[in-house]
Structure formats: C-alpha cells, structure tokens
Amino acid sequence: MKFFLDTANIDEIREANATGLLDGVTTNPSLIKKAGREFFEVITEIAKEVDGPVSAETVAHDHETMLKEGLKCAKIADNIAVKVPLTIEGLKTCKALRAEGIMVNVTLCFSANQALLAAKAGASFISPFVGRHDDVGFNGMELIEDIRNIYDNYNFDTEILVASVRHPTHILESARIGADVATFPIDVLRKLFNHPLTTNGLAGFDKDWAATGFSIL
Ligand code: E4P
Numbered sequence: 001m002k003f004f005l006d007t008a009n010i011d012e013i014r015e016a017n018a019t020g021l022l023d024g025v026t027t028n029p030s031l032i033k034k035a036g037r038e039f040f041e042v043i044t045e046i047a048k049e050v051d052g053p054v055s056a057e058t059v060a061h062d063h064e065t066m067l068k069e070g071l072k073c074a075k076i077a078d079n080i081a082v083k084v085p086l087t088i089e090g091l092k093t094c095k096a097l098r099a100e101g102i103m104v105n106v107t108l109c110f111s112a113n114q115a116l117l118a119a120k121a122g123a124s125f126i127s128p129f130v131g132r133h134d135d136v137g138f139n140g141m142e143l144i145e146d147i148r149n150i151y152d153n154y155n156f157d158t159e160i161l162v163a164s165v166r167h168p169t170h171i172l173e174s175a176r177i178g179a180d181v182a183t184f185p186i187d188v189l190r191k192l193f194n195h196p197l198t199t200n201g202l203a204g205f206d207k208d209w210a211a212t213g214f215s216i217l
Pocket of ligand 1: 006026027028107127129131132163164165183
C-alpha cells in the first residue's frame with residue numbers, strides 16, 4: 001500500500017520523505033489555506049520534493065473552467081495529479097484530462113456508486129473520505145471494502161486512495177482490505193512507528209549492552 005501525506009506543509013513533507021516511505025502528497029483548498037502560502041509556489045515546491053503524485057485541487061464548479069484550471073495545474077510538473085470533485089462537471093473534466101494523459105484524483109467520494117462513476121470516467125485515483133464518513137455515523141471502512149469488490153469485479157485500474165484518515169486503525173484496515181493508497185496527516189505517520197513494547201524492549205537492550213562493555217564500532 002502506498003503512503004501519501006495529506007498536507008501542504010513542506011516541513012512535514014520533508015520529515016515524511018526522510019523516512020524513505022513517502023509515495024506522494026495530497027492537498028486541498030483547506031490545506032493550502034492552513035499552509036498560508038501562494039498556491040502555485042507551494043505546489044511547485046512539493047512537486048520537486050516528492051517523486052510520486054502530488055494532488056493539486058481545482059476550485060471551479062463548471063467543466064469548462066475546471067478543465068482550464070486542471071490544464072494549468074498539470075503544467076507545474078509531470079507528477080501533478082489534478083484533483084476534481086465527484087460531480088457531473090468534475091467527472092467530465094476527469095475524462096478530458098485523462099484523454100490528455102494527465103493523472104486525475106477524484107475527491108469527495110462518499111458512496112460506492114460514486115466510486116463506480118469515477119472509475120468509468122477513467123480516474124487515476126478515487127478518494128473516499130473515511131473519517132468524515134465515520135463522523136456522520138457510517139462506517140468509512142465498509143465503503144472501502146465495497147469499492148475494492150466493485151473495482152475487482154470489473155478490473156478497473158483506478159487506485160483506491162483512502163482519504164480523511166484520522167488514526168492508525170484506518171491504515172491497518174485499509175491494508176487488510178487491499179486499498180492501493182492511504183493519505184494521512186504527519187501525526188498519523190508518526191504514530192505508525194510507535195509501540196510501547198518496542199520502546200521498552202530497546203531500553204532493556206541498551207541497559208544490558210552497556211553492562212557488557214562491548215562495542216560494535
Ligand atoms: C484527501 O485528499 C483529503 O484532502 C483529505 O484526506 C480530507 O481529510 P479531512 O476530512 O481530515 O479534511
């Protein structure tokens with residue numbers, strides 16, 4: 001399963017990249033606002049920092065303007081995935097951008113039928129939002145399972161990009177289901193490394209090793 005970081009903060013991206021485990025980045029207008037930097041400047045910097053896909057989200061609601069925005073974003077770098085919303089206009093734009101060979105991430109997906117539409121429109125990625133789904137009393141991970149089954153039934157090559165991830169259990173469940181990608185904030189990445197038995201075990205080995213007086217280097 002690929003790991004994307006869900007942020008427009010370059011320091012967080014550098015921290016994640018240094019682990020050697022980062023496969024891409026997703027951004028959205030709220031994350032751009034939070035980063036407090038000009039859109040093209042920050043997306044250009046992220047696209048240079050990361051080898052994998054970097055999602056840049058369009059903001060227009062009509063197909064014609066959204067397509068213009070998408071084409072402009074795609075010019076930033078070869079690894080840009082243009083993000084469009086799961087609306088009729090968004091899927092028209094998805095199809096047009098894919099015909100140009102541009103990667104497209106279809107966002108704000110909350111049902112398996114919507115995911116089916118995105119795959120039929122040729123999306124490179126579909127982004128179902130599991131955390132926001134959980135927030136309103138549904139089970140976000142059941143949605144991922146449904147989409148996995150549907151995509152496998154028809155051999156769609158659209159990648160399932162689990163979004164709105166809030167905690168490590170979302171990552172574990174995504175991997176169990178066979179999602180292709182999960183995108184998550186830096187604090188979730190940090191938590192994935194942690195286990196109290198690892199910390200305690202390391203402290204015990206340190207103590208015993210110090211008592212031997214040996215040295216490896
Ligand atoms: C993904 O592409 C979305 O931008 C993101 O995961 C949304 O997450 P949120 O529900 O935490 O805002």
